[in-house]
Amino acid sequence: MxxxxxxxxxxxxxxxxxxxxxxxxxxxxxPEGLAFNDPFVKLTESQLYDVAKVAxxxxxxxxxxxxxxxxxxxxKDSIKAYLLKQGIDAxxxxxxxxxxxxxxxxxxxAVVKELNxxxxxxxxxxxxxxxxxxxxxxxxxxxxxxxxxxxPPPPTNQIVHIYNAQGYDANDRFKAVVVxxxxxxxxxxxxxxxxxxxDIIHTSYTMKExxxxxxxxx
Numbered sequence: 001m002x003x004x005x006x007x008x009x010x011x012x013x014x015x016x017x018x019x020x021x022x023x024x025x026x027x028x029x030x031p032e033g034l035a036f037n038d039p040f041v042k043l044t045e046s047q048l049y050d051v052a053k054v055a056x057x058x059x060x061x062x063x064x065x066x067x068x069x070x071x072x073x074x075x076k077d078s079i080k081a082y083l084l085k086q087g088i089d090a091x092x093x094x095x096x097x098x099x100x101x102x103x104x105x106x107x108x109x110a111v112v113k114e115l116n117x118x119x120x121x122x123x124x125x126x127x128x129x130x131x132x133x134x135x136x137x138x139x140x141x142x143x144x145x146x147x148x149x150x151x152p153p154p155p156t157n158q159i160v161h162i163y164n165a166q167g168y169d170a171n172d173r174f175k176a177v178v179v180x181x182x183x184x185x186x187x188x189x190x191x192x193x194x195x196x197x198x199d200i201i202h203t204s205y206t207m208k209e210x211x212x213x214x215x216x217x218x
Contacts, residue, residue, distance in 0.1 A: 021121045021180050026143045029157050029205060031110045036103050039093055047088060050079050054090040055097075108155040111185040111204050121180045122160065122207075123215050126170040129190050135167035140190060140201060145174055148192055148201055157204040161188045168212045181210030 027035050040048065057076040061069055080090045124143050128136035139162040140148065147154050162179055170177075186206040191198050 021119045024115075024120045024122045026122075026124070026158055029112060029115070029160075030107055031112050035107075038100055038104070039096060040100060043088070047083065047086065050083055051088070051090050051093050054079050054083075055094050058094070104155065107157065109157060109187075109204055111157055113185060115183055115205075116185045118183055119181070120183045120207075121178055122183075123176055123178045124160075125173060125175075126162070126168070126177055126179075126212070127173060127192060128170050129192065135169045137164050137167045138162065138190070139164070139168075139170060140192060140203065141177075141179055141207070148199070149173070149194060153199075153201055156187070156202045159201060159203040160205045160207050161186075161190060161203045162210055162212075163206070163208045164210045164212055166211075170212075176215035178213050178215050179207060179210050180213075181207045183207050 043051065054076055057072050057079070061072045061076065064072060083090050122141065124141040125145055125147070127140040127142060127148060129138040129140065130136055141160040141162050142148060143154060143158055144151075148159070153159065160179070160183070162181075164179075168177075184206045185204065187202070187204055188206055189200055189202050192201045
């Protein structure tokens with residue numbers, strides 16, 4: 001009997017197994033059925049400009065008189081041929097604009113509710129929010145280099161507000177990291193300081209009780 005009681009008491013004090021973190025990709029932050037292949041995100045700024053120019057020329061041709069049509073068509077066809085050499089079909093992209101716009105709007109704020117209070121790992125790039133001389137305890141985690149700094153902010157569900165009590169030196173924004181911790185479907189806003197001012201960035205996810213490590217390619 002004493003042996004049974006001793007075993008029972010010892011079992012009560014055994015720590016439960018540690019919860020394993022789930023490895024996430026950025027697409028995992030978008031609810032199922034909303035993720036889609038956005039053809040425009042793969043284009044450079046120059047390519048986007050050229051596709052937009054083709055769209056403008058097509059609109060002008062539809063409204064112009066016959067006397068100017070030939071000149072406009074020549075410009076349009078020249079740009080289309082230049083893009084096609086780069087593997088880009090301008091007409092196809094232009095026909096997809098409304099669909100892409102609709103899907104981007106749906107995706108912008110939607111969250112995966114099942115992720116709330118889950119322990120996860122997510123790789124990305126850190127943007128410090130309360131940078132001191134040595135480290136920061138609050139960040140934005142973004143999926144690509146330059147997001148929010150050199151390019152417009154991604155959708156709010158593709159930015160994660162990170163809290164790290166230990167502090168982390170994130171002066172090099174070009175080095176990828178892995179953030180591990182508890183994720184919450186909490187919307188928040190943060191002021192991000194830029195070279196030429198500041199901007200308010202909105203997020204749909206928050207991570208707390210985090211650890212941050214340098215990303216190592218497999």
